[in-house]
Amino acid sequence: EPEVTQTPSHQVTQMGQEVILRCVPISNHLYFYWYRQILGQKVEFLVSFYNNEISEKSEIFDDQFSVERPDGSNFTLKIRSTKLEDSAMYFCASSEWEGYTFGSGTRLTVV
């Protein structure tokens, strides 16, 4: 069964540093997403990406966040200057429209 692959599985970073989270969506999917889940809380939408541009974003997705599809297969989330409150599990997902497939997540710990 096709999978969404995320790397790394766990990242620890110093506050103020930049991080890049990487994802390889399912190859025939057209829509790509990032969600986050703070420990013990609900899954929250960050951004959706279609046709090489952001289609929707939440209020969480402020200027410190950016997404890119640099080479037609990878989909990345960059956090420019990490804060302690950015510590969370970040999930990438892809879909043809509805019916997402989520990756296993990257646990980001900001210290």
Place this chain on the structure above:
Amino acid sequence: QQQVKQSPQSLIVQKGGISIINCAYENTAFDYFPWYQQFPGKGPALLIAIRPDVSEKKEGRFTISFNKSAKQFSLHIMDSQPGDSATYFCAASLAGANNLFFGTGTRLTVIP
């Protein structure tokens, strides 16, 4: 308005019993209601989904009941098994959009 309220927060069911998880929403523009299952250390996995034009959808042991007038929907797991122990999230998306608004999750434990 974009909130999806989920209850209970945790649920313990005997093996073979029925697990019932409930969700409620306010925004009548929601038109797609999926349920996701999440095991520890894994991403959410789509379990079953429904649209508001039907009142019930069944897939194996999993059934969604949908009450449009009450703006509520629920997941029923029949013959619950220890392998069903996981966190379950309801979600909703707006017509014409596909980003999901998730409920707060229900941790289900099925005891043998």
